[in-house]
Amino acid sequence: MVSLRFPTAAVPRLPPKPVPNGVTIAATLAAAAAAAAAAAASLTLTAKSAGRPVPLPSPSAPLWASLSLADGAAPGSVEPRTGAAFPTEDAAGRRLLGVGLRKTSVLGLKSIDVYAFGVYADGNDLEQQLKEKYRKFSASELKGSAELINDVLGQDIQMTVRLQIVYGRLSIRSVRSAFEKSVGSRLQKFGGQDTKELLQSFVALFKDEYKLPKGSVIELSRESNHVLKISIEGEEVGSIQSKLLCRSILDLYIGDDPFDKSAKDNVQENIASILQS
Template sequence: MKEAKTGTEFPDTYCHLSRQDCPTLMGVGARAKKLAGIKTIEVYAMGFYMDENAAKQTCSKEFSCLPPVSLERNQALAERVKTAHDIEKSVRIVVTSGLVNQERFSKGLRESLEPRLRAEGDLQALNDFEALFRGAKFHKGLEMVFTNTQAGALALKIGGNEAGFVESPVFTKAFFDLYLGSEPVSKDGKASIARGIANTVSNAGS
């Protein structure tokens, strides 16, 4: 699947761990940001991957009776997927601008995550998260992958290398809220992901 605004292509599946049945690409989007209050740039393209079988098992009883067109706009389904630790999901980010460096990227994430974490009272996790990026060499085309674990932690890979974990279910929930929440950082991305999740769950009985 190709993200239209940046032309970034994403493979159909992505495995955080080596296995045969890998999570499937649900949708793609792009994150735009106004730089210095003047120029708007596409900071990164993103693809959202989800374990289809786990999602069907978790969500089928509650949501599979509804048609996809209804499920696309069903925030309760998005919340269920967002908070379920037993559904493996990954956000795969590809930096699409040479103007993005580690400092700007971390600052942008902090601006988006801090209000969500302040409401939950877990700002320390944000500091732990930012520490994972220290020393990373940012460049156009750099890939980062964020994956939840069954324990509720968030694992990070930068350029294909393990960068570490944030051991906070509250933080993991806040991170996925950036893409599945009611105020996503990419509205087009949320719509694309919602279509993919809706089609997956509505086909649970097929």
């Protein structure tokens, strides 16, 4: 290795840099703030031109917070652990009530995030079916009401659970197996032992031909007259008319023993807010 050395005398001495005074510092900060404001305005215009709502930062939020939110999802529409985002309304105009996470464990040791989910409901259906009964209760009373959730599960209210896959190695066979176990237990809970044929009709819709890479979307929708519609990546794969099956699937997400308790709480809180509006 060659080492280069220079005589000390050959190195020119530069004059010391002037220390900025208060006026200079203030001017620098003002210029930086102006540049940041211009960037924020640019992002806002971009969001508006794309047709997306522009969230407003809180008065106490720093300026860079508004920069990061300008092209993000609305508050409450992102599952915090995975970052999976959900539209505040689905294609049918149903309102997002809450988001959550489905986890599972391997050998009781390692926890795996399988999919994030969003629960949607038709606001008009909620009001028509439930408002007359629950309008006399306060929002705080409705938040913890088991009867309210029981009515939501049983009434003819159009709802959708949107699943967004976050585990990259999930197979359709694993989905079938998981639904066979979880939905099967709910069918027995609400309908007794003679539910095997109904369960098989449901899981048979998840055929081997469907692939589920990370980011894939499955939608389980209760349509009018308790028709369960199943879609994978926007393609309808089948439907089954069964009040028992619709109730059993929704129970996984907002019932007594949900996959994500905080998601259920958010759903119930938003339902209460709709009924009190």
